[in-house]
Amino acid sequence: MxxxxxxxxxxxxxxxxxxxxxxxxxxxxxxxxxxxxxxxxxxxxxxxxxxxxxxxxxxxxxxxxxxxxxxxxxxxxxxxxxxxxxxxxxxxxxxxxxxxxxxxxxxxxxxxxxxxxxxxxxxxxxxxxxxxxxSVIHGFIYNKDAFAELGLEIPETEAEFFAALETIKEDGNYIPMAMGTNDQWEAATMGYNNIGPNYWKGEEGRLALIAGDQKLTDPQWVAPYEALAKWGEYLGDGYEAQTYPDSQNIFTLGRAAIYPAGSWEITGFNAQADFAMGAFKPPVQASGDTCYISDHxxxxxxxxxxxxxxxxxxxxxxxxxxxxxxxxxxxxxxxxxxxxxxxxxxxxxxAQEFVSWRGECESTIRSTYQVLSRGTPNLENETWGASVAAIKGSKSATDLGMELQDGLASWYAPQK
The missing domain is CATH 3.40.190.10 (Periplasmic binding protein-like II)
Known part of the structure; x- marks a missing residue:
């Protein structure tokens, strides 16, 4: 027992x-x-x-x-x-x-x-x-109803892009683009590294920067800041204090026509927006140019x-x-x-629209993420501040390129 x-x-x-x-x-x-x-x-x-x-x-x-x-x-x-x-x-x-x-x-x-x-x-x-x-793909999400009201076509070139923004601004019923600079990272992620690959030719430029064969003062690296300098007048009143969630809400409430985006927004936008949405890839500088997307x-x-x-x-x-x-x-x-x-x-x-660009464009990743942000100053974080400064117009694109290059060269041997 x-x-x-x-x-x-x-x-x-x-x-x-x-x-x-x-x-x-x-x-x-x-x-x-x-x-x-x-x-x-x-x-x-x-x-x-x-x-x-x-x-x-x-x-x-x-x-x-x-x-x-x-x-x-x-x-x-x-x-x-x-x-x-x-x-x-x-x-x-x-x-x-x-x-x-x-x-x-x-x-x-x-x-x-x-x-x-x-x-x-x-x-x-x-x-x-x-x-x-x-991975996530960068581009722009737009309000199809707003585009239809204003008779806008999807912009394919940079000139068409700014013409569309100007039309939206002149109409006055929509903020042209919903993005703020308060949180900083959006200006670099949905701004600089969204449009930039079309300038520095994606992987060609990114790898050349890592190798030390290109510099941040070169025209292809400065030009995206010149483009961002034109964004400020299309972001709506008070964009300087606008947070990331603010921007999401402004777009999904139908108050803005365009949202500089990553594909990660799709789920939330589908749940919150009651209008039809489309997406367009970062505009190229001239019709017929090879397009590059950040497929990160x-x-x-x-x-x-x-x-x-x-x-x-x-x-x-x-x-x-x-x-x-x-x-x-x-x-x-x-x-x-x-x-x-x-x-x-x-x-x-x-999502199908975003991923279809893989068959049309060359893919790259964000320029600052591999190798170039290992030292101090950290190039990724410095790009946040530089992108904000470009949009606000507080520094010139040329000066920003020089500052970033000086910072990178201070610790990264191939850029010395």
Whole structure:
């Protein structure tokens, strides 16, 4: 009897121990705070249905605060198990600091090309530290009703673009473009790195800058600031104090005709706008010019090297490499285009419009993200301020090019 009771007790403790061990909760850190409900309602339930012993919490920070908040949490040992990774240098710095684990051996990695993985690898490609999720494409989203009212065609050249803005301004019923400069990053991301590739010829210019064969004082790097200097008069009254959410609201409420955009806006805009929307790619300088788009390797997910739930985290990361995740993510978040090798059919017409440009234009990534933001001053952050200064007209494009070049040359050997 005693042995039977002991056996039952041991069995009970094993069952309880197994239950306790199964109760794993993973926390995801992210800067994407506008897709919280999609993670909660669509992505996480799909994973948990297949992995009932693992619960997932999505806990985003505001985009402009993410880097500082994440670094603070990592230093304090309070960061989540899974870390949403920005591309190239920012995440490489986290890996080099020991905060991100090497994921090279995960099975899910085999579903991504070397190009897709390159934004989250060491320079020698020996270690991959984030599972690629998606790229985003830059361009302009427009209010089709407003364009129809004003008889506007989609602008293909820079001259047509500014003519359209002038027509919208003269009509007075719409703000020509919804973008503010308060948060700074939009001016660089949806401004400079949106229109810039058509000037510096995408990868040709970006790689030449890294090699030291081109400088930020060269005409192709200064000219986008000259173009941005013309934007200020079309952004509406008080744009200097306008935040990113302000701009989103102004456009989705139908008060502005054009929104300098990334494809990541599609989900939110679909939910909030009650008018038909279209998209057009960054205008070229002259009809017939080769077009270039920023098709930016944007987002991935890594594992906190200090996570106490490493096996569960790897299970989630491997699931991210499946066709199921690729299809769910691309369609739950239209405008985030899968980087996997899986054939993903997209249902959203606006997302289809953005991704169609891949067949028409040469693709590149944001000019500041690889290598050039590893030192101080950080070229990405300096480009934020420079783009704002250009739009406000507080500094000339030439002066901005000289300041940025001097800053880069102060620490980056190929530019000295």
């Amino acid at each position: 005693t042995r039977k009771i002991l056996s039952l007790a041991l069995l009970g403790s094993t069952i309880l121990g197994g239950a306790a061990a199964a109760e794993v909760t993973l926390t995801i850190e992210s800067w994407r705070n506008d897709d919280l409900t999609l993670w909660q309602d669509t992505i996480i339930p799909a994973f948990e249905a297949a992995n009932p012993d693992i619960k997932v919490k999505f806990t985003p920070s505001a985009p402009a605060e993410y880097n500082a908040v994440l670094n603070s949490k990592l230093d304090a040992g309070s960061a989540g198990d899974l870390i949403t990774c920005r591309p190239f240098d920012a995440s490489l710095a986290l890996y080099d600091a020991g905060h991100l684990a090497d994921l090279s051996d995960l099975d899910g990695m085999s579903n991504f090309s070397s190009v897709a993985k390159s934004a989250w690898q060491t320079d020698d490609a020996a270690a991959s530290f984030c599972m690629p999720m998606a 390797t944007d987002i991935a997910l890594g594992m906190n090297a200090a996570s106490p739930n490493a096996e569960a985290a790897k299970t989630f990361l491997n699931w991210m490499g499946t066709s199921e995740f690729a299809s769910i993510y691309a369609n739950a978040l239209p405008g985030f285009f899968s980087l996997s090798n899986h054939d993903v059919a997209m249902e959203d017409p606006l």
